[in-house]
Amino acid sequence: MDFIHRIAPELQEGAAGLPPLQLPEGLAAARSSVPMPAESLDGVRITERVVSVSGAQPVPVRIYEPANRNDHALPALLWTHGGGYILGNPGGDDALCGRFVQAANCVIVSPDYRLAPEHPFPAAIEDSYTALAWLAEDGNELKIDRSRIAVGGASAGGGLAAALALMARDKGGPALCFQLPLYPMLDDRNLTPSSHEITHPALWNRANNLTAWEMVLGAAAGGAEVSPYAAPARAGDLAGLPPAYICIGQLDLFRDETMEYVTRLAQAGVAVEFHLYPGGYHGFEHVVPEAEVSRRAMQEYIHALAKALNS
Template sequence: MTRTHPPFDPELEAALRLVHQVNPPTVTSERIADLRAITDAYRIAEESLAGIDVAEHVAPGPAGAPDVALTVLRPADADPAVPLPGMLHIHGGGMVAGNRRVGLDWAADWLRTVPMVVASVEYRLAPEHPHPAPLEDCYAGLEWLAGKAAELGVDPSRLVVAGGSAGGGLAAGVALLARDRGGPALAAQLLICPMIDDRARTPSSTELDGEGLWDRTSNATGWAALLGDAAGGPDVSPYAAPARATSLAGLPPAFLDAGAVETFRDETVDYATRLWQAGGQAELHVWPGAFHGFDSVVPTATLSREARAARENWLRRVLSG
């Protein structure tokens, strides 16, 4: 079968070749341990946290489940008398890997652009903990952040949920849960290359095979870990795979982006379109020639800087006040 996809951006493609020498693009169930080793080795550079206070907290977990750990960031020079926006940050890792420190370089940049309190949540990973465990842990983190707003110096009217990749999918699921459970009111949702559809029914979900990062086999691996035999079938919860939600009405304003050469491109575009059709507000970017997670892999690339600036500008707009 011939698969066609847009060309990679030359600057990004050069870096991608180097990445593939140490991290092949395909994750199978046998390689989950390897992916975890890579994400567990992640360390945010100390200079990235300069001027930021970092604290560790524990929130009550879902009923019958362990407590949930959160790492909380706050600008060190913020006036404690002035409440700041609050963000629940959810890390990526294909539902099977990662920890609450992954992606905090993004969060550190965001809170320098818009002073805010960021709580990054540690959720249980599949396949040991399938749906709904990861999502319920994240939702417990949101409830904790909202409940501790006064103590943390957070303005409860300016809460945002954010994440990339699997974290973006979980963030979208948290927004749906908050809407349907009458939970904490969200002012915005930031969905970076979100993993939101288990059905592999779009061209972009199948056109990458051994190319880019997180190809079609990797995606099948992640969804199978989260959903087991139900993956791709008729009985998957929209909270697990938000693209399955029948209504996107009543959701907070959203920022969505994806690379033009990544598995999640089409489902991201479709989700933004359905938010508009439901009367919602969404800002959508599809970065030409970009692969999944491009701005984390090559943060200095021209396209990466543009993508990060777009997210920061959106946060400034939706959280101003």
């Protein structure tokens, strides 16, 4: 069957309308087309600042919180944006972060982490961990309930969220109550059937994924010595991680590595909820947000976060 006809009917037109992306030649153009931040969101206050912790490089962050919050400490989410570790910025997720704030009555900190290839591994995870450590610090004026801190992200941001959960466990903190890695970029080896299956030029495909990992890891990509903080699928032990909600489309390049990671989390005793959406491709809920499956997917992961942070 032709690939387009395997896509859910309500998502097909969106896929057909996506411009092809060819890396590395198209990187500059793709970066210039990243959505601009929203000027305002109803009921949500957005601020920016540069943060740091002892010994770490300062990191710009974008902060979302209820516009009319009271003095009560709120739960928090460290949200890492997607873009294959080579594209994107926090402002591109303004609408989604606004919905998280409204549904979960929480504070969100989103780091503007350094991108490859100019800044290869470990730049992105170091910046993200600095932002997480700052979020969990006393005296940051955010009025956070430090017993209710989660990490989340989509695509490469999902990979970073999974890596942050590993790093926080291994370093003995900050304590996390939940992780939300959505269709995460987890494995630089690109050996699974789905990593070979998805080659459509308008989607995040095998060629671009291989190139992105090479930009992040250089000659080490696919080799034996890659850190699990770069590619969480490399982690030998997943025990002791926070509960997780993970979802992915059936026609996503990351399908199989995600399903393997979910299985390993469950085998390690980690509570994990998983959703696989038939006919869905990478990031489908943002490409065709009006589709029923897109609304359902987004509602389900927003609800999962709100429940985790307020239970």
